[in-house]
Amino acid sequence: MNEETEYRKNWGLSKEDIEFRNEAKRFVSDQISPVADKIEENDDFELIREIYKKMGKNNLLSLPFKRYYKGWLKDPGVINSTLLAEEVCRVSAAPGIAFGASMFIGKALYTGGSDYILENFLKPITTGEKLGSICITEPTVGSDVANMKTHAKLVGNEWVINGKKRFITNAGESELNLIYCVTDSNLIAKRKHMSAIVVENSAPGFSTKQYKYMGRRGFRNGEIILDNVRVPKENLVGNQGDGHKILMTQFNTERTTIAGQCIGIATGAFEEAKDFAKKREQFGSIIAKKQGIYFKIAEMATKLDAARLLCYRVAKMIDEKLPPRSLMREAAMAKMYASETGKEIVDSSLQILGGEGWTKFGHGTNYHVERYYRDIRIHTIGGGTTTMQKYIIASKELEMQLDL
Numbered sequence: 408m409n410e411e412t413e414y415r416k417n418w419g420l421s422k423e424d425i426e427f428r429n430e431a432k433r434f435v436s437d438q439i440s441p442v443a444d445k446i447e448e449n450d451d452f453e454l455i456r457e458i459y460k461k462m463g464k465n466n467l468l469s470l471p472f473k474r475y476y477k478g479w480l481k482d483p484g485v486i487n488s489t490l491l492a493e494e495v496c497r498v499s500a501a502p503g504i505a506f507g508a509s510m511f512i513g514k515a516l517y518t519g520g521s522d523y524i525l526e527n528f529l530k531p532i533t534t535g536e537k538l539g540s541i542c543i544t545e546p547t548v549g550s551d552v553a554n555m556k557t558h559a560k561l562v563g564n565e566w567v568i569n570g571k572k573r574f575i576t577n578a579g580e581s582e583l584n585l586i587y588c589v590t591d592s593n594l595i596a597k598r599k600h601m602s603a604i605v606v607e608n609s610a611p612g613f614s615t616k617q618y619k620y621m622g623r624r625g626f627r628n629g630e631i632i633l634d635n636v637r638v639p640k641e642n643l644v645g646n647q648g649d650g651h652k653i654l655m656t657q658f659n660t661e662r663t664t665i666a667g668q669c670i671g672i673a674t675g676a677f678e679e680a681k682d683f684a685k686k687r688e689q690f691g692s693i694i695a696k697k698q699g700i701y702f703k704i705a706e707m708a709t710k711l712d713a714a715r716l717l718c719y720r721v722a723k724m725i726d727e728k729l730p731p732r733s734l735m736r737e738a739a740m741a742k743m744y745a746s747e748t749g750k751e752i753v754d755s756s757l758q759i760l761g762g763e764g765w766t767k768f769g770h771g772t773n774y775h776v777e778r779y780y781r782d783i784r785i786h787t788i789g790g791g792t793t794t795m796q797k798y799i800i801a802s803k804e805l806e807m808q809l810d811l
C-alpha cells in the first residue's frame with residue numbers, strides 16, 4: 408500500500424497513533440506471525456500465554472490505563488489498544504481475544520476501583536502476570552443482562568457468591584474474574600441491583616469447565632461455577648449497586664475493541680484475497696482484472712474504511728472522557744457495522760479464492776481465509792448481538808424506551 412493510501416486509511420488518527428500502529432505491527436510480525444499457524448493447528452493456549460506476557464513486558468497491556476503505562480506514548484488510550492487489537496487479529500484472532508478480555512476487566516476496574524483494587528488486580532494485568540475474565544452471561548441470561556441470577560451477600564467482612572456464568576472468555580486460565588452479580592434484587596427498577604466483584608481463581612468454591620468452538624482455536628472459553636465462594640469485602644468494585652454503571656463503561660470499550668478485532672480479521676482476509684486475485688489467471692488474464700472481482704474489491708475496501716471511521720471515532724470519544732451513557736450509540740454502531748460487514752468481507756474473500764479459500768493453509772500457499780471465516784463469525788453475537796446493538800441505536804435515535 409502506498410503512503411498516500413496509508414495516510415487516508417489512518418485518517419483521524421494522530422501522528423503518534425500512526426507511529427504506535429507501526430510499533431504494534433512490528434510486535435505482531437516478530438512475536439505472533441511466526442506462531443500463528445501453530446496456535447491454530449495445536450489449539451495451543453500456552454503460546455497465547457507467552458504472547459500475552461510479552462505484551463505486558465512491551466507496555467501493550469497498560470495502554471488504556473495511564474497510571475500504569477511506562478511506554479513512550481504521551482497520551483495512551485483506548486484508541487491505541489483498539490489499533491493493537493486490529494493488528495493482532497489481522498494475523499491471529501485467538502491472542503487478540505485473550506488480551507481483549509483482560510482489557511475489558513481492566514477498564515471496569517479502572518473506572519470504579521479503589522487503590523486496593525487497582526494495585527492488587529489491575530496492576531498484575533498490565534504487566535502480563537495475570538489474565539482476566541469478565542463474567543456476565545449465565546445459562547438463562549444472555550442478552551437480558553439485567554435479569555442475571557448470580558448473587559452475592561455480605562456476611563461479616565466477606566461477600567458470599569453463588570451462581571453460574573457461561574461463555575466466559577479465558578475461563579480456566581484467567582487468574583482474575585470480574586463477577587457481575589445481584590446484591591439487592593429490590594433495586595432492579597432503579598438499575599441499582601447489580602454489583603461487580605473480583606474473584607480470584609484460587610478462591611475455594613470456584614471452578615471452571617471449558618467449551619469447544621468452531622473458531623479461534625487456541626483461545627479458551629467456558630463456564631465459571633461459584634459455589635459459596637467467599638472474597639474480602641474490598642473486592643467490590645466501586646460501591647454496592649454500581650454494577651450497571653460499570654458494565655456500561657466496560658461495554659463501550661469492549662464494543663469498540665471488538666470492532667477493531669473485526670477490522671483486523673477482515674483486513675487479513677482482504678489482503679489475501681487481493682494477493683490471490685493478482686496471481687490467479689483464468690480465461691487468459693488475472694482474475695483481478697475481471698469486473699466481477701474488482702467490483703467486490705471496491706466494495707470491500709469501502710466497507711473496511713467505513714468500519715475504521717466508526718471505530719476510531721468512538722475510541723477517540725472514549726479517550727476524551729465523554730460520559731459513557733452518551734457513547735453507547737457510537738459504540739453500538741461501530742460494533743454492529745464492523746462485525747456485520749467484516750463477516751461479509753471475509754465471505755467475499757473466500758469466494759475470490761475459490762476452492763483455495765476453503766482449504767486449510769491454502770494447500771501450501773499459506774492463505775488463511777478459511778480460519779478468518781470461522782474466527783469472525785462470533786463477533787455478531789459476543790459483546791451483545793447485532794439485534795441488541797440495533798435496539799441501543801434506535802432507542803437513542805427515537806429518544807424513547809423501546810420494546811424488547
Ligand SMILES: Cc1cc2nc3c(=O)[nH]c(=O)nc-3n(C[C@H](O)[C@H](O)[C@H](O)COP(=O)(O)OP(=O)(O)OC[C@H]3O[C@@H](n4cnc5c(N)ncnc54)[C@H](O)[C@@H]3O)c2cc1C
Pocket residue numbers: 508540541542543544548549550551573574575576577620628785788789790791792793794795810811
Ligand atoms: C465465543 C464467545 C465468547 C464470549 N465471551 C463472553 C465473556 O467473556 N463474558 C461474558 O459474560 N459473555 C461472553 N459471551 C456471551 C455473549 O456475550 C452472549 O452469547 C451474547 O450476549 C448473547 O447471549 P446468548 O448467547 O445467551 O443469546 P440470547 O440472548 O439467548 O439470544 C438468542 C437470539 O435471540 C435474539 N434476541 C434476544 N432477545 C431478543 C429480542 N428482545 N428481540 C429480538 N431478538 C432477540 C438474539 O439477538 C439472538 O439472536 C461469549 C459468547 C461466545 C459464544
